[in-house]
Amino acid sequence: MTSHYEAFAAAFLRGRALQDDATVAATAAQATAGQAPKLPLHYFKRVPLLPRIQWALGVVRSVQPADLLDIGSGRGKFLWPLLDAFPALPVTAVDKDPRRVRDLTAVQLGGIERLRVRQADANRLPFADDAFDVVTMLEVLEHIPTPVPALSEAVRVARRYLLLSAPSKPDANPEHLHLFSEDDLRAMLAGLGVTQVKVQQAPGHWLLLANMVSLTHVAHPR
Numbered sequence: 695m696t697s698h699y700e701a702f703a704a705a706f707l708r709g710r711a712l713q714d715d716a717t718v719a720a721t722a723a724q725a726t727a728g729q730a731p732k733l734p735l736h737y738f739k740r741v742p743l744l745p746r747i748q749w750a751l752g753v754v755r756s757v758q759p760a761d762l763l764d765i766g767s768g769r770g771k772f773l774w775p776l777l778d779a780f781p782a783l784p785v786t787a788v789d790k791d792p793r794r795v796r797d798l799t800a801v802q803l804g805g806i807e808r809l810r811v812r813q814a815d816a817n818r819l820p821f822a823d824d825a826f827d828v829v830t831m832l833e834v835l836e837h838i839p840t841p842v843p844a845l846s847e848a849v850r851v852a853r854r855y856l857l858l859s860a861p862s863k864p865d866a867n868p869e870h871l872h873l874f875s876e877d878d879l880r881a882m883l884a885g886l887g888v889t890q891v892k893v894q895q896a897p898g899h900w901l902l903l904a905n906m907v908s909l910t911h912v913a914h915p916r
Contacts, residue, residue: 705804745896766834
């Protein structure tokens with residue numbers, strides 16, 4: 695096994711070249727000089743998968759989705775293992791941060807055509823109802839000031855399943871705005887009409903698999 699997700703790292707370099715000619719020249723000059731490009735290639739390093747990512751990949755493998763939306767893809771901690779494990783799966787990645795979106799878009803432009811990238815707020819997703827077979831929202835909800843509208847949007851666009859993870863105990867991350875109990879998460883989903891929910895635990899995290907088959911139609915806040 696290589697130390698990096700090489701196909702995605704190479705696509706990133708090609709895509710970044712298309713995005714910014716100045717980056718091409720700088721990268722070529724550094725390569726000629728034997729220096730590492732000053733680009734975030736460490737994002738593509740293979741590391742031991744966190745238990746919550748192993749869980750999510752296992753669920754995806756078991757439900758065999760036709761397509762998938764990943765909300766809050768960030769640096770790709772889940773996205774690269776997902777694309778690597780399922781080489782035929784169409785994946786749409788959404789993030790609010792324009793810098794992250796630019797990096798993810800570079801991978802798409804560089805040749806990973808089954809990846810689609812959109813910049814969007816989780817509270818207002820630019821997709822139709824039931825647009826994706828499976829929606830993943832890993833380590834996202836605790837960062838959002840108003841989690842219920844964001845969760846409502848995830849439920850709205852999910853056709854079959856929603857995979858959700860969130861911290862289950864306090865931590866030192868200053869960007870975490872909420873700490874949810876299992877009851878909190880179940881209650882939020884129930885309030886959105888989703889009652890068929892399986893809950894597991896990984897070290898320090900809740901793992902929820904919500905089945906949209908149980909969805910009763912309620913008004914979703916927009």
